[in-house]
Amino acid sequence: MTNYLITKQIKIDMEKLKTKLRQFKLAGMVKSIESRNKYAIENNMSYLDFINLLIEDEYVNRKANSFGKRLNKSKINTQKGIDDFDFNYQPKLNKKQIMEIASCRFINENKNIVFMGKPGVGKTHLANAVGIEALKQGYKVLLLHINDLIEKLNAAQADGSIRQLMNNIVGADLLILDELGFKKIPSEFTDGVFEVIRKRYETGSIIITSNRNFEDWGNIFGDIVMASAIIDRIVHHAEIIKIEGDSYRTKNYLNAN
Numbered sequence: 740m741t742n743y744l745i746t747k748q749i750k751i752d753m754e755k756l757k758t759k760l761r762q763f764k765l766a767g768m769v770k771s772i773e774s775r776n777k778y779a780i781e782n783n784m785s786y787l788d789f790i791n792l793l794i795e796d797e798y799v800n801r802k803a804n805s806f807g808k809r810l811n812k813s814k815i816n817t818q819k820g821i822d823d824f825d826f827n828y829q830p831k832l833n834k835k836q837i838m839e840i841a842s843c844r845f846i847n848e849n850k851n852i853v854f855m856g857k858p859g860v861g862k863t864h865l866a867n868a869v870g871i872e873a874l875k876q877g878y879k880v881l882l883l884h885i886n887d888l889i890e891k892l893n894a895a896q897a898d899g900s901i902r903q904l905m906n907n908i909v910g911a912d913l914l915i916l917d918e919l920g921f922k923k924i925p926s927e928f929t930d931g932v933f934e935v936i937r938k939r940y941e942t943g944s945i946i947i948t949s950n951r952n953f954e955d956w957g958n959i960f961g962d963i964v965m966a967s968a969i970i971d972r973i974v975h976h977a978e979i980i981k982i983e984g985d986s987y988r989t990k991n992y993l994n995a996n
Contacts, residue, residue, distance in 0.1 A: 753772070753773060753776075756772065757769050757772065760772070765797055766797075766800055766804075767793075767796045767797035767798070767799065767800025767801060768793045768796060768797050770796070770800065771792075771793065771796040772793065775789065775792050775793055775796065776789075778792075779792070805877070806874060806875070809874055809878075809879055809880065810874055812879070812881070813870060813874060813879075813880040813881055813882055814881065814882045814883070815867055815870045815871055815874060815880060815882055816867050817871065819863075819864045819867040819868055819871075820867075820868050820871050821837075821838070821841050821865075821868040821869075821871070821872060823864070823868070824837075824861060824864055824865060824868060825861075825987070828984065828985070828987065829860065829861060829982060829984035830984070831982075831983050831984060832861075832980075832982055832984065836978075836980070837865060837980070840852055840869055840978065840980075841868065841869050841872045842872070843869070843872055843873045843876050843878065843913075845944055845978065846873060846878055846912055846913055846944045848944075848976070849941055849942060849943060849944055849976065850944055850976045850977060850978065851944055851945045851946070851947070851973050851974075851976060851977035851978070852866075852869070852944070852945075852946045852947075852977065852978050852980065853946075853947045853948075853949065853973065853974070853977055853978070853979045853980065854866055854946070854947070854948045854949070854980050854982065855948075855949050855950075855951075855952065855979065855980065855981045855982065856950065856981060856982030856983065856984075857950055857986065858921075858950050858986060859985075859986025859987050860982040860983075860984050860985070860986060860987070861982060861984075861987060862948035862949075862950075862982060863917050863918065863948055864987075865948075865980075866882070866915050866917060866946045866948050867882065867915070869913075869915075869946060870882055870913065870915055870946070873912065873913045878912035878913055879910065879911045879912045879913070880911060880912065880913045880914075880915065881907070881908065881911040881913070881914050881915065882915040882917060883908075883914070883915065883916055883917065884917045884918055885916055885917065885918055885919050885921075885922075885924070885932075886918075886922070888916065888931075888932065888935070889924065889925065889928045889931075889932075891904055892904070892928050892931040892932075893928070896931075901931075905934065905935070905938060908935055908938075908939075909935075909938045909939060909942070909943060911943065912943060912944070913943070913944050913945075913946065914935075914939060914943065914944070914945045914946070915945075915946045915947075915948075916945060916946070916947045916948070917948050918948055918949070918950070919947055919948065919949040919951070919959065920949045920950045920951035920955065920956070920959050921950065923958065923959055923960075923961060924959055924960055924961070926961050926962075929960050929961065929962060929965050932960075932969070933965055933968065933969055936969050936972050936973060937972065940972040940975075941975075941976065945973065947973065953970050953974075956969070956970060
């Protein structure tokens, strides 16, 4: 009977402790305190070691939650990581250079990366892969297809939330603009795209993927002067990667046949 009462009291005390931990928003500790308490008793751990375990659990939990939230906001595809990229299929690509970019040191230096090449050579995959590595290191990342950016600019201009949109875009540590050049940018949105580039100039890194060389960007923006101003700001602190290999989609088609 005595053991029963003691066990019951321990459960009551544990629930009270969990309630207090929840009030302090220590969700990681709430999840692990019972198992950690049992482990500490079985291993005769000191109070200090027990507290260190709980703090580590809280740290890991918060880090995981932070990653999850940043991942959801980033629009990054977790299936396209650096380990999933087939460097053997693109033998002209400098793997060492790509792995250095994937270290994300360029983000601290507010530098830009431009991946150029014909459709299907892996530009988007590489940009996405670098985005994943940046998320792992705690950076805020935002990936936008250029058409998505135009749609967001259009909606923001219509409902008056353009300042909020710009703040969200500028607030990312790394902005990835994907597939610039597949379509001409409507003239009413060229100023908006330029403003995104201007606001991030020397304050935040950009990765751009494009199937068009810089000399063709005048046609993309429908304004040579505007294109020159954008290019100038992008390449001032940038690494340009030109991918000359064959399309992965062609490879997959040929392998299937």
